[in-house]
Amino acid sequence: MKKLLNDPNQLVSDFLDGFTAVHTSQLKRLPNSNVVVRKQPKTDKVGVISGGGSGHEPAHAGYVGHGMLDAAVCGEVFTSPGADQFLAAIEAANQGKGVLLVIKNYNGDRMNAEMAMEMAEAQGIQTEMVVVNDDVAVADPAQRRGIAGTVLVHKIAGACAETGASLTKVKEVAEKAISRIRSMSVALTPCSLPGVDQPSFALAEDEMEVGIGIHGERGMYREKVAPSQEIAKLLVSKVAAELPGSDPLAVLINGMGSTPLVEQYSFARDVLAELDKQSYKIHATYVGDYMTSLDMAGISLTLFVVDDELAPYLQAEARTVQWQS
């Protein structure tokens, strides 16, 4: 598959060089690593870091900055970063108040993050981890993957940390957010990995894949492509069925990579109409490419039950490449 790149094995490194060169006033790359950190770290706060495989840009490097992350660890495409990379990020993010790791629920990410935490604790750095598992396409909650809703956890945990809260408090708030964030996705096309000749799966011209993850894997089932209004109804019903509580909702509609904004906002109209029909109150709506899967065409819907404690964190100032509020 055609790509705009030099050596597929150098793509992530080339990306990091470009990303930190373009945003040089805000960000830098740690030497000899695939870790992006703030150029002017804020002291006297808990560090919040995230990461995982690349190919999800703007996640996670696009969320490093005031009000969100202190560091992002960027593995190879769809591949967990090693424990040494997580450790470098923990060390950089630690300002003496400890570090929270926001990890998506994948075995590789969890294992490497946990190893890094043990190494950091051995150095006397306090660490905690929260695991995001927002994807309701998977029935068993323990097996649920972390997808686009992870970005909302970055926002909440980052804003809480920015207030000077303790590691215990930041972790507690992040876990509260995680328990209220649910997502599900559909794809119209698979994605194609750099250096690989075949797309990640095959879909007929009249089919869509329902319940996909963000790593080009097959979904739960496939069916005939439906109009936007029906896809909106499907995702709203699946996601809303798993929501706790009845506070107002934050809605995140996330393009998977090659879904044009003209389609994303048209879909947003259909989602908002469906939620209105079901009498949900809307706290905020976000639309765009927040957590992609390379060049996949598709969309995910995330619903987040916001309460009076969480709303100010969601609204708080953030100055990152992707999220500015």
Add this chain to the structure above:
Amino acid sequence: MKKLLNDPNQLVSDFLDGFTAVHTSQLKRLPNSNVVVRKQPKTDKVGVISGGGSGHEPAHAGYVGHGMLDAAVCGEVFTSPGADQFLAAIEAANQGKGVLLVIKNYNGDRMNAEMAMEMAEAQGIQTEMVVVNDDVAVADPAQRRGIAGTVLVHKIAGACAETGASLTKVKEVAEKAISRIRSMSVALTPCSLPGVDQPSFALAEDEMEVGIGIHGERGMYREKVAPSQEIAKLLVSKVAAELPGSDPLAVLINGMGSTPLVEQYSFARDVLAELDKQSYKIHATYVGDYMTSLDMAGISLTLFVVDDELAPYLQAEARTVQWQS
């Protein structure tokens, strides 16, 4: 080709409903039109409007707001809006100091905009037009198309208008910017239009199209896909050859729709290295989807020779959906 939509003929209207619903605190849709305006218009300034066919999102509606546009006219996909739509935007944007139209160099857009200007003048509204023709892929300057560089004209003209400058002055500054902005694009894949079964052209798996526009049209020529570094070298040499002057450059690297950010920033690295090799000074760099062509995979490079008069307009505060500075 599969799309996330309901009726292809309703896509632009559905987009506008979704876009203005999601950004309801900042923007609204004029009744019975495809025009997006600021919700809180600023008085005592020249109005700046733009528009053209849809399918280029976030252009143009994503640039409506403080510091950039007062209104965006959204035609059907790749189709000029009618004169009545331009007129509605002019009327909405007029605060008594006149209105500048920023139009891309396409016959349909120019003709309809000119008709609207005549109708507005008959109502006593002063209007002026500037025509953006940044695409150096076309040899004859009179035939050059307006592509991604148009967004920089929005930024400059919008910032100048925000200072309270006269219509004559805003037009003069916009024309100065236009004379210093040059662009060129390559595509790895064509795009596909809503409701149309075929892609806009055919490209072999090992080919790229050089010198494409933003409407799915064929480029100037095609050749074997090259590594990112060679494409960077090609575009830098073609664009730089047409630049006037030697002031520092603003660089805009624009994804055509389905080019992942991981590739865009990797390409940015190669462009910046090439410019550095040629001893250009860089004033600012922007990377992302600014002016797309639906789901086309490809990239455009825009170089803008900035001087001491224009630099403050480029840096001035803007609060729009896509451009926040």
